[in-house]
Amino acid sequence: MTIVSLAKADLAATGPDTSDQQWLDHVADDLSERGWLSLDLSSRLGEELLASLRREVDILEKTAALERAGVGRGTGFTRDRSVRRDRIAWMNGETPEQQQLFSALEEIRVGLNRRLYLGLQRFEAHYASYQPGDFYRRHLDSFRGRASRVVSLVLYLNEGWRPGDGGELQVFNRESPDEVCGRVAPESGRAVLFLSEEVPHEVLPAQRTRHSIACWFRQDVVPVPLTGV
Numbered sequence: 001m002t003i004v005s006l007a008k009a010d011l012a013a014t015g016p017d018t019s020d021q022q023w024l025d026h027v028a029d030d031l032s033e034r035g036w037l038s039l040d041l042s043s044r045l046g047e048e049l050l051a052s053l054r055r056e057v058d059i060l061e062k063t064a065a066l067e068r069a070g071v072g073r074g075t076g077f078t079r080d081r082s083v084r085r086d087r088i089a090w091m092n093g094e095t096p097e098q099q100q101l102f103s104a105l106e107e108i109r110v111g112l113n114r115r116l117y118l119g120l121q122r123f124e125a126h127y128a129s130y131q132p133g134d135f136y137r138r139h140l141d142s143f144r145g146r147a148s149r150v151v152s153l154v155l156y157l158n159e160g161w162r163p164g165d166g167g168e169l170q171v172f173n174r175e176s177p178d179e180v181c182g183r184v185a186p187e188s189g190r191a192v193l194f195l196s197e198e199v200p201h202e203v204l205p206a207q208r209t210r211h212s213i214a215c216w217f218r219q220d221v222v223p224v225p226l227t228g229v
């Protein structure tokens with residue numbers, strides 16, 4: 001996990017919006033009106049960066065550098081395989097591809113703060129790998145009122161995802177949580193953003209290896225010890 005420099009971000013936030021940032025208006029509108037959206041970030045991030053991130057997670061996979069993910073924190077932390085089965089590696093922003101991704105995430109953080117006054121202070125991100133049969137049962141990313149994780153962003157890295165490959169992110173209506181309101185295939189370059197405390201979601205069982213980057217924009221400044229989600 002990396003703490004992003006606030007001074008640098010605040011400096012960036014003083015400049016005027018360029019038309020290049022109008023896409024963030026759409027992100028902010030959807031987040032505030034329905035709590036979530038999916039969008040294609042491939043042209044914003046570039047195919048080269050997506051390919052580098054894919055290579056990086058492939059290497060992590062092959063060198064067994066991904067660790068089994070858990071849920072909860074502190075004494076409530078567990079690696080319960082009936083809840084989630086993915087493996088993860090936290091990103092530290094040190095490789096060139098992570099640096100490039102982190103500057104895009106920083107642009108989103110500053111852009112959302114400016115539009116929605118969310119007071120997002122920093123972000124954390126990890127690679128995730130789901131193998132065939134792996135899933136993540138329905139959950140929220142943050143406990144209500146904790147105001148730690150406020151906005152979740154998941155970026156997918158899988159080329160040629162087909163309907164039979166499973167592994168969709170299923171999103172539930174924040175007003176009536178039994179109603180499915182979206183199902184997103186984890187195709188490379190696609191991203192989903194949602195309000196971490198409000199929008200229940202689940203990863204349906206994947207039928208092939210499924211790689212992604214999960215990121216959370218947080219309101220707290222001081223990192224909680226990394227004992228889980």
Ligand SMILES: O=C(O)CCC(=O)C(=O)O
Nearest residue numbers: 136141154169203212214
């Ligand atoms: O990979 C996804 O689509 C979502 C993952 C997720 O919900 C999480 O890591 O909290």
Ligand SMILES: [Fe+2]
Nearest residue numbers: 139140141201
């Ligand atoms: Fe989640």
